[in-house]
Amino acid sequence: MKKAISAILAATMLFSTVVTGCGNGQQASTSSGAEGQQKTSGKTVVTFWGASVSADRQKFFDYFTKKVSETYPDIQLEFLGVPGNLQDYRQKLDVAIQAGTAPDITNDFRPALVTNGYYQDLTPYFEKWKDKGEINEELIKANKTYDPRGKGLYALPYSSQTWNMWVRPDWLKEAGMKTPETWPDFFSAVHKMTDKSKSRYGLAIRGGGGSANTLEMLMYSYSGIDHYFTPDGKATINDPKHVEFLNKYLGCYNVDTAQDDLTKGWTELANAFQSDKAGIVVHNLGSGASMAKAFNNDTSKFQAARFPKSEKGYVLHPGLMPLGLSMSSSSKNKDAVWKVITLYLSEEVNTEYCKLYGEIPANKKAAQNSFFKDTQYMKVGVDLLNSNDVKFNDTPYYMPAYANVQSQMESSIQKVMTKQMSAKDMLDQWAQLLEKARSNYLAPLNG
Known part of the structure; x- marks a missing residue:
């Protein structure tokens, strides 16, 4: 703690x-x-x-x-x-x-x-x-x-x-895999669990409300970068490793995910997971009670798991x-x-x-x-x-505009999912908004 x-x-x-x-x-x-x-x-x-x-x-x-x-x-x-x-x-x-x-x-x-x-x-x-x-x-x-x-x-x-993945251990077992502990295993598991003939997908992506918050923590979890800003105030969210991750993760959309993931919020993601439509979703432990109820406490069908290890060898979790x-x-x-x-x-x-x-x-x-x-x-x-x-991570919850920046990015995430915008362009835009939010936060303090 x-x-x-x-x-x-x-x-x-x-x-x-x-x-x-x-x-x-x-x-x-x-x-x-x-x-x-x-x-x-x-x-x-x-x-x-x-x-x-x-x-x-x-x-x-x-x-x-x-x-x-x-x-x-x-x-x-x-x-x-x-x-x-x-x-x-x-x-x-x-x-x-x-x-x-x-x-x-x-x-x-x-x-x-x-x-x-x-x-x-x-x-x-x-x-x-x-x-x-x-x-x-x-x-x-x-x-x-x-x-x-x-x-x-x-x-x-x-x-x-705390935040976590919700996984289907029974689906993973069928695919000959364990709960993914590395990101390569994660993407492999997502692909192997997908069976479109059964309308079954290895992953459900949150493309609707709350998408930026989820995506943000996942890309940092992938890279292992534990700071949002460099000492000179430059945002790290557009790091090349994050571009790499988004190309992989959002690249799963409509391949190893359902097409309607584009507009899914948490309620729709939970429904997909609990109705045998998705093998992995990302949320926090707040959904534990509803998961337990949906699966009658049968942990052979649902389990929480921490994020896979970052490329730096440790698990990176967003700041509490x-x-x-x-x-x-x-x-x-x-x-x-x-x-x-x-x-x-x-x-x-x-x-x-x-x-x-x-x-x-x-x-x-x-x-x-x-x-x-x-x-x-x-x-x-x-x-x-x-x-x-x-x-x-040192997630900047303290910045009043932080949540607003996430809200502003949600439509851009959908554009990347539908290949109307590149991951790099979106992250560059995201970085500019975060740097402006930080500058506005510091201005009255330095005055």
């Missing part, structure tokens, strides 16, 4: 040294919609919006809402689960912030909302919290990287999430994304909000959350639960965090 966090800290170290005298950013002009309300029962209302909430996830939040009422009878939690992808959630929240109707609590931690003042600095609350020692210190450090000063805690971390619950700086009931947030981090709740979401708990006691050590897919994540042959 410390290796993973050190990659994030190294990427932001220079930024925290050049911001002496900088403020917390412009205060967001918003007042949370239901904040301060008192029901006729006299209860304090706390509002919470959750991102990408499916039917299964809603059950957890129903449980948590009930838990809040049982633990704090004077608090009424009003939870809104926003379905769809993360971008849908962000758009809804941004509109609410502008309208002054944003919630007290959000669970999509974004650097832009640190710099614009929407988030409350939780440091004073955390320092006084009697159970602060139960939270993984490395995750606290990681979340502080979103503060340009490197000091403020703007989200209380609830977990860490800071996750956590944040409080609106304009909340009128901050003490009540803090109580709800810390209950979310209790051993019981954190365990239930992470079992469902396929994440590794921030609560140290919860992390010792046998589920995270004995469940095949969770063990892959736990082992990855502690393996000596795994390195973590």
Whole structure:
């Protein structure tokens, strides 16, 4: 775990040294919609919006809402689960912030909302919290990287999430192969598992929403390059090794993948894998519960596997994304909000959350639960965090425009898949956008 966090800290170290005298950013002009309300029962209302909430996830939040009422009878939690992808959630929240109707609590931690003042600095609350020692210190450090000063805690971390391949061991066995541990074996397995006469493909590629995020981590995993920028600020994403990888990986499209992969998001990829249409897909452990349900826990038909070793001989994983619950700086009931947030981090709740979401708990006691050590897919994540042959990239989550750059690249990825654009031209465009995002991030800090 410390290796993973050190990659994030190294990427932001220079930024925290050049911001002496900088403020917390412009205060967001918003007042949370239901904040301060008192029901006729006299209860304090706390509002919470959750991102990408499916039917299964809603059950957890129903449980948590009930838990809040049982633990704090004077608090009424009003939870809104926003379905769809993360971008849908962000758009809804941004509109609410502008309208002054944003919630007290959000669970999509974004650097832009640190710099614009929407988030409350939780440091004073955390320092006084009697159970602060139960939270993984490395995750606290990681979340502080979103503060340009490197000091403020703007989200209380609830977990860490690792990425992986989902593979069909039964298909691999039929093809005379094991789970690929090198990229040559990966491409060989993809080809051997493909049988178009059965509408069966060795791979499903995410060509729709979220494609850039997946593709980005895979190309770095292939090259083994563990830094996004050179010391002089040049992006590494257009390295020749990444061009080489894209020609191989996206070259599988409509050869060892289905034609409709061009527009597939995660839901469609999961359906392809679970309905015997694809042998390998890439996602995080958050899909573990749905995989287990789809295959009736039969791990001869589904398993998680870490990415193949890079050309440099080690496995390269993206930096662990800071996750956590944040409080609106304009909340009128901050003490009540803090109580709800810390209950979310209790051993019981954190365990239930992470079992469902396929994440590794921030609560140290919860992390010792046998589920995270004995469940095949969770063990892959736990082992990855502690393996000596795994390195973590310095993924620049801290740049407010980072996610926007990925969104901008999605249409270009489709052009490469359909051979309307070269991989090199796309990556050169990607590099320019990242360099501009970095320059814009540094400008006010150096001013």
